[in-house]
Amino acid sequence: MAENIFYELLNQDSVFIDKTKISPHYTPVSLPFRNQEIKTLSIWLSPVLKKAKPHNIFIYGKVGTGKTTVVKHVIDNLLSCSKEHSLPLYTIYINCRNFQTKNAVLFYCVQHFFPNKNFVGYSKSFIYDKFLTYIKEKELNFIVVLDEVDKIKEREIDDLIYSLTRTNDELVFGSVSVVGISNNLFFKSKLDLRTKSSLCQQEAVFPPYDAEQLKEILKQRVPLAFKAEVVDVSAINAAAALSAKESGDARTAVMLLLRAGELADLNKEKRVTDQDVLKAKAKVESEIIKSMVLTLPVQLQLVLLAISEKSLSPKAILKITGQLDSNVLYSGEVYEKYEELCKKYSEKVVSTRWFREYINELETYGFITTTVSGKGVKGNTTLIKLGFDAKNLANMIVKEFSE
Ligand SMILES: Nc1ncnc2c1ncn2[C@@H]1O[C@H](COP(=O)(O)OP(=O)(O)OP(=O)(O)O)[C@@H](O)[C@H]1O
Ligand SMILES: [Mg+2]
Structure with missing residues (x-):
């Protein structure tokens, strides 16, 4: 009989001793800097x-x-x-x-x-x-x-x-x-x-953590999750520096090391290096974006969904400079889409004043950038540009609404 398909995985070498300890759901016993x-x-x-x-x-x-x-x-x-x-x-x-x-x-x-x-x-x-x-x-x-x-x-x-x-x-x-x-x-x-x-x-x-604090938090966590001395100092430094630069967020720091460790295992490497952390960055970023989207209040999710859906088929806009910009949306058309979505999901429609507040909020969180159009572009209107992949965002939010 063929060997059980799990034996190889069971015996495969791993950089981890207990992966759950580097998961963002783990509650550490000590909480430095708090x-x-x-x-x-x-x-x-x-x-x-x-x-x-x-x-x-x-x-x-x-x-x-x-x-x-x-x-x-x-x-x-x-x-x-x-x-x-x-x-x-x-x-x-x-x-x-x-x-x-x-x-x-x-x-x-x-x-x-x-x-x-x-x-x-x-x-x-x-x-x-x-x-x-x-x-x-x-x-x-x-x-x-x-x-x-x-x-x-x-x-x-x-x-x-x-x-x-x-x-x-x-x-x-x-x-x-x-x-x-x-x-x-x-x-x-x-x-x-x-x-x-x-x-x-x-x-x-x-307050957010700085790079030194994140380094310390990771140093305390690494020995619980990884085998002795498999994680390079360079990996800890890279994870701390990347997360401090983005947001001072300990969850990103922890997740970077977790995914870097998984990559090392996948590639049958014995050590986790800064290169693994850099490779893990894109995956962690998309996981973090997902959790940010999912924790947005419902109304903001609807506005973001409206922007994402509209961005899937953007019309070219003639800018004041005479150039065509194909990735921007008029605030008015986004509002119309938002009204449509509120109806679809049985949510109340807020006034245009509140809608503008929501646009500000989404910009603060880095989902979008806005500019005010100059004369010549349909009067003075706000132009909205999505900072992330429209299809991904739309799928995420629609899935959340249908659960
Ligand atoms: N001071 C700390 N020491 C060790 N680990 C920490 C510390 N602060 C946060 N963490 C770790 O970072 C991760 C995120 O922390 P937590 O979930 O408490 O953040 P939060 O402020 O509630 O974030 P959110 O606003 O997204 O809910 C967790 O894995 C947690 O264990
Ligand atoms: Mg929380």
Whole structure:
């Protein structure tokens, strides 16, 4: 009989000892350069150790600056401390990408409180009532972490924060607090004033890492994931330098080494070098773009989809210089496409003023560049140019909408 097809793969030499430790989903035990943030968060949440309500907290920072990891780390510590002292602390972590409305969030919490019951089909007021009574009866100090909170639909966020905070008025013992996390620079400015002051009672901003810090983070991670001395210093330096240059993002740094290691294995190399990191760059970049697109709020995804779909068949535009530019779009035609897409996906259409804000946002994130046309090009209009492959982006977003 032929040899099992997996034997060769099983016995194949690898540069890794434990690949999961260099995956972006791994939560490291130590988090260098975040001591201050960890300490501040712990102080803000510590009132629960005295059965009091902590303030709501809002955490902002660019992608890969350790927000999710730090919050999970602090909450884990808080939970084990409160367990040791039999305190009535209850925490839930929610990634709002998967729960984008007030009811979805409350439903998730209630389902968590009663894991053996099925609440599908119950009314919204029943769910809220269950939520409130559970906290009231158990006198819980309840902390809900809303990660990627900007993913909550715009018309829902004010209502959600209001519902969660008003619960406190009904509680004599126990409390409800929110930790909101976002990497969206514009999220706060879109909130209703009351929601903003309620959600952002305490605020922390996580700065990007510089190349030296990223190098240190990688140096701590490498021995957990790779065999001794297979990763060249040049590889660590390259991964740190590339990620610092792009965004100061630890996720990119970690992923560069992971993919570089996989390439080394694929090519049956014994070492991981800066050349492997450079080769891994394009793949990691497209993975990062994908995760950026998927974490955009729905409305921004729709505008980006409109731009991508329009860019698939661009018409040539005659520029003021007399040259033809075939890759630019008029803002008006993009808006029309956006309206069409909103209808298709049953999303509300925002006014042209908000639409312009979205265009600004997409430019800030580096997806597009814009210029204002000079006279001679259909009056004074904004011209939009996509910075990435239109087909890829369109496919990604359409797939996200059809899931
Ligand atoms: N200080 C650190 N030490 C070690 N690893 C870190 C540190 N900061 C971030 N990382 C690693 O970088 C990756 C990204 O971190 P994390 O997911 O917490 O970022 P984030 O700020 O939540 O990003 P996003 O805004 O995209 O959600 C994770 O793999 C994490 O383990
Ligand atoms: Mg995160």
